[in-house]
Amino acid sequence: MGSLGQAIVLIALGVVFAGLGGYLYVDQQAAIENSVPIEGTVVASEVEIDRPADPDDATSYYPVVTYRYEYDGQSFTNDNVFPGTGRQSTSESRAAEIVREYAEGTP
Incomplete structure (x- = not known):
């Protein structure tokens, strides 16, 4: 695989990890915003x-x-x-x- 192929793979991995991180952040924020205070x-x-x-x-x-x-x-x-x-x-x-x-x- 040439350097162009390696660059494409690295960019794709970066996009996947950024997407996963964004999803987890949004999910955590939703959990906080939708919480109900209970003693x-x-x-x-x-x-x-x-x-x-x-x-x-x-x-x-x-x-x-x-x-x-x-x-x-x-x-x-x-x-x-x-x-x-x-x-x-x-x-x-x-x-x-x-x-x-x-x-x-x-x-």
Whole structure:
């Protein structure tokens, strides 16, 4: 494959990744804008530490706040701290700060 072909492949990959990033951003913004405030109760709060097998890789810290709430007559449990889906790692100090904000039993 010549350099023109490689350039086309790289541009196509860039467009795909930019499109995916844009989609995820729009999806997260929609989740924030369409959210309904509901009071829940924290049932557990801790910092989850993910130590990689390779000591040269960085350790990841995840604030895990499990809370229970009711919506439309049904009870739900979740542990999303950040908007959107999935967990996000953060610094050790920020993860500890988030966990302190949400002590067990607090609304």
